[in-house]
Amino acid sequence: QVQLVESGGGLVQAGGSLRLSCAASGRTFGSRGMGWFRQAPGKAREFVAGIKWNGGSTYYADSVKGRFTISRDNAKLTVYLQMNTPRPEDTAVYYCAARRVSSLSLRVDEMDYWGKGTLVTVSS
8 A cells, every 4th residue: 555645835926936846655655657746626636746766757738848757766755746837727736646657648547546646826
């Protein structure tokens, strides 16, 4: 079993920056693909960024490419999402998710474990 706890959400001005963290439990963290997803009010949960088990491969949604960066520190059992120049349309609850396998995935239904989420509000 993997437990994920997100932190770092809050209110940020458009054009600012914010870093989300996801602390994981379990010795197998370093072998898992990880991802960040988000869900805005009235919308479906969507992929934001994913990272392979060793950080050697990352992937981003087109909407955040060039602005957000996903990274991980396996020694600290933590994955991060650096959000630069956020926009009001980035306002959502952000979820950290983990897979049972080492590869990353863009699909909500291919993630096996989820955190409870952290709210990010971007003001204009």
